[in-house]
Amino acid sequence: MVVTSPVIVWFRQDFRQADNAALTAAVKTGAPIFCVHILDEAVKQDAARWWLGRALDLFDADLRQAGGALHVFRGPAIRVLPVLVAATGARAVFWNRRYDPDGREADTRLKALLKEGGTSVHSFPGALLHEPWTIRTRAGQPYHVFGAYWRAACQAGHERPPLPAPARMTFAMPDRSGLPPMVEAGAIGQEMSATGWTDGLADMWQPDEASAQENLAQFLDGALDDYARDRDFAARPATSGLSPFLRWGHITPAQVRQAAAAQPASGGLAKFMAELGWREFAWSVLFAQPDLASRNLRPEFDAMPWRKDPDAVRAWQRGRTGYPLVDAGMRQLWRTGWMHNRVRMVVASFLVKHLLIDWREGERWFAHTLVDYDPASNGMNWQWVAGTGVEAAPFFRMMNPLIQSRKFDPSGAYIREWVPELARLPDAQIHTPWLAGGISGYPAPIVVHEAARERALSAWRALRGTAEGGGDNSG
Numbered sequence: 001m002v003v004t005s006p007v008i009v010w011f012r013q014d015f016r017q018a019d020n021a022a023l024t025a026a027v028k029t030g031a032p033i034f035c036v037h038i039l040d041e042a043v044k045q046d047a048a049r050w051w052l053g054r055a056l057d058l059f060d061a062d063l064r065q066a067g068g069a070l071h072v073f074r075g076p077a078i079r080v081l082p083v084l085v086a087a088t089g090a091r092a093v094f095w096n097r098r099y100d101p102d103g104r105e106a107d108t109r110l111k112a113l114l115k116e117g118g119t120s121v122h123s124f125p126g127a128l129l130h131e132p133w134t135i136r137t138r139a140g141q142p143y144h145v146f147g148a149y150w151r152a153a154c155q156a157g158h159e160r161p162p163l164p165a166p167a168r169m170t171f172a173m174p175d176r177s178g179l180p181p182m183v184e185a186g187a188i189g190q191e192m193s194a195t196g197w198t199d200g201l202a203d204m205w206q207p208d209e210a211s212a213q214e215n216l217a218q219f220l221d222g223a224l225d226d227y228a229r230d231r232d233f234a235a236r237p238a239t240s241g242l243s244p245f246l247r248w249g250h251i252t253p254a255q256v257r258q259a260a261a262a263q264p265a266s267g268g269l270a271k272f273m274a275e276l277g278w279r280e281f282a283w284s285v286l287f288a289q290p291d292l293a294s295r296n297l298r299p300e301f302d303a304m305p306w307r308k309d310p311d312a313v314r315a316w317q318r319g320r321t322g323y324p325l326v327d328a329g330m331r332q333l334w335r336t337g338w339m340h341n342r343v344r345m346v347v348a349s350f351l352v353k354h355l356l357i358d359w360r361e362g363e364r365w366f367a368h369t370l371v372d373y374d375p376a377s378n379g380m381n382w383q384w385v386a387g388t389g390v391e392a393a394p395f396f397r398m399m400n401p402l403i404q405s406r407k408f409d410p411s412g413a414y415i416r417e418w419v420p421e422l423a424r425l426p427d428a429q430i431h432t433p434w435l436a437g438g439i440s441g442y443p444a445p446i447v448v449h450e451a452a453r454e455r456a457l458s459a460w461r462a463l464r465g466t467a468e469g470g471g472d473n474s475g
Helices: 021-028 046-065 077-088 101-116 146-156 188-192 198-203 209-222 243-247 253-261 269-288 299-303 310-317 324-336 341-354 359-369 375-386 401-408 413-418 449-464
Strands: 007-010 033-039 071-074 092-096 120-124
Touching (some): 007 021, 007 077, 021 033, 021 120, 046 188, 046 359, 071 077, 209 253, 310 324, 310 341, 324 359, 341 359, 341 375, 359 375
Parallel strands (some): 007 033, 007 092
């Protein structure tokens, strides 16, 4: 009897069968595949851990329907993966590439270690339309302006069609006695939930490949046509809801692009594709600036006189600022692990400019609470709002939460959903409840807009050493 050595497919942020280059290549070898995930404690943020735990359980269930299983191990990958190779006699390891600084470093070390031991390693793209080092200026430098980046990316071509799911897979089921201890299937999600708040995330999300495809189909069928017009209105079902599915690899941008491009002519397609492009741009920035989440990319902001105000930060985190749109967004985040994109900008601007709190405080809170957290988009977007990063909004551009509220939630429907204390107020008063004499149980504004604006501009002028550019762009 001939025993065929297996190959290992190491799943990390790619919990799907379709358009999975590592899985497809492993299946093509003809060897039985051993599907693994390694819990190496790299994911510490609560919402992300909840998503990962549920995703592992559901992906294991998907593989079991195909005749296999996802084998989950615990420990540093640099130690666990070589043990798995030795225990199974695997002749090769396949994975899809990671682009965050820690992931890149770990994969480089592992690849060298495995190759040194005689095991071949095959890595593949899949998380992006363009790998982060590929779109460069004529001088070979990273782009700092999104428009120029996206034009170059669109002109670059090299667009591969997404791969179908393997029609048939042969799985390896090694003797467990020779393997490190495994985490029992079906129990991972419960283990990785954070008691006290992540239980509510299950009401909003089903972290698997089928749900990703369903979200995409619903969006293309009902919202794409009006996407450019409606996407900023917080109460309208005008966004795709795909961000966590893209983040965790339940769906790929190539799949999204192909499905969107196949739709009849739509006025929203270009804007929707540009949003995918912004995600690509963020990863190219992180690749060039690995400390994106911790360092001002514009060093003059290192001297910014940020305030220390734990009470104000706590009020912002819990949706108790007294500004209804800000509070609705922060409560939506706490309840669902997600927030509407326009509202993300408003709440971020409020923290950084109205409260004059270091943007890194907000970046860390979003990292803790977002199911779609990734270090590229989160870090770049916070620096964009704060005026400290690439193509950033000027610091003096303050989003007025009252103007934003009246413009993008005119009926107050979004506020009523997430701030029920205000639900009975008429449309004309719901944006400024303090003018209605105050509402029992709802706080007064923790800061007055005009005073906060002047404080922020004064700090910015002091930073620059000049009063230039103090115009109020506070819409």
